[in-house]
Amino acid sequence: MKSLKKRRRIQVLLGAAGALVIAVALIGYGFRDGINLxxxxxxxxxxxxxxxxxxxxxxxxxxxxxxxxxxxxxxxxxxxxxxxxxxxxxxxxxxxxxxxxxxxxxxxxxxxxxxxxxxxxxxxxxxxxxxxxxxxxxxxxxxxxxxxx
Structure with missing residues (x-):
């Protein structure tokens, strides 16, 4: 039972980390020409x-x-x-x-x-x-x- 909880927790953390990486990549792509000094x-x-x-x-x-x-x-x-x-x-x-x-x-x-x-x-x-x-x-x-x- 404990290993199932650990496995689920790891899956949630990996999913959140993946979503964060995708969000940062999309924001960077959106600003590639939008940030001008x-x-x-x-x-x-x-x-x-x-x-x-x-x-x-x-x-x-x-x-x-x-x-x-x-x-x-x-x-x-x-x-x-x-x-x-x-x-x-x-x-x-x-x-x-x-x-x-x-x-x-x-x-x-x-x-x-x-x-x-x-x-x-x-x-x-x-x-x-x-x-x-x-x-x-x-x-x-x-x-x-x-x-x-």
């Missing part, structure tokens, strides 16, 4: 990521830097006040209506040969919104100014 232009210039690394680049859109291309493509510059990174948007969607020069933005994509190739853009939601990461970066470089109400 935020970087400022200064961080990118100091330690350039690998060309195949997908990440988020955030800062202010430099005044006078937006240049329209063919279709929905366009170029612009993201700056944190210290460093400027040229960006080429090559996504499938048109430019967001709230995407403007002098405003905070986060671009998602790849940094290759000194150019950030953006696949997605996040623009502000209203006149005062700016992503927290961008505000923190601008405060560190001493460029951030509180919005006027």
């Amino acid at each position: 935020y970087r400022s232009p200064t961080q990118v210039s100091e330690n350039a990521p690998a060309p195949e690394e997908y990440f988020q680049l955030g800062g202010l859109v430099k005044e006078g830097s937006i240049v329209n291309g063919d279709g929905v493509a366009f170029d612009f510059v993201i700056t944190d006040g210290a460093v400027e990174i040229p960006v080429r948007y090559i996504g499938n969607d048109p430019r967001p209506d709230l995407f403007k020069e002098g405003q905070g933005t986060i671009a998602k994509g790849y940094y290759r040969d000194g150019l950030f190739e953006a696949r997605d853009l996040l623009a502000k939601h209203d006149e005062t919104y700016m992503p927290r990461e961008v505000i923190d970066t601008l405060k560190e470089s001493g460029v951030y100014q509180e919005p006027e109400n």
Whole structure:
């Protein structure tokens, strides 16, 4: 009788361990492209990521830097006040209506040969919104100014 209880207990523990391994593998598979780090232009210039690394680049859109291309493509510059990174948007969607020069933005994509190739853009939601990461970066470089109400 005791050996049957021990055997059943071992089977339950092995089943739970197997379920845990499967759960961890599924979570890792789900996050393989979902975990992308935020970087400022200064961080990118100091330690350039690998060309195949997908990440988020955030800062202010430099005044006078937006240049329209063919279709929905366009170029612009993201700056944190210290460093400027040229960006080429090559996504499938048109430019967001709230995407403007002098405003905070986060671009998602790849940094290759000194150019950030953006696949997605996040623009502000209203006149005062700016992503927290961008505000923190601008405060560190001493460029951030509180919005006027």
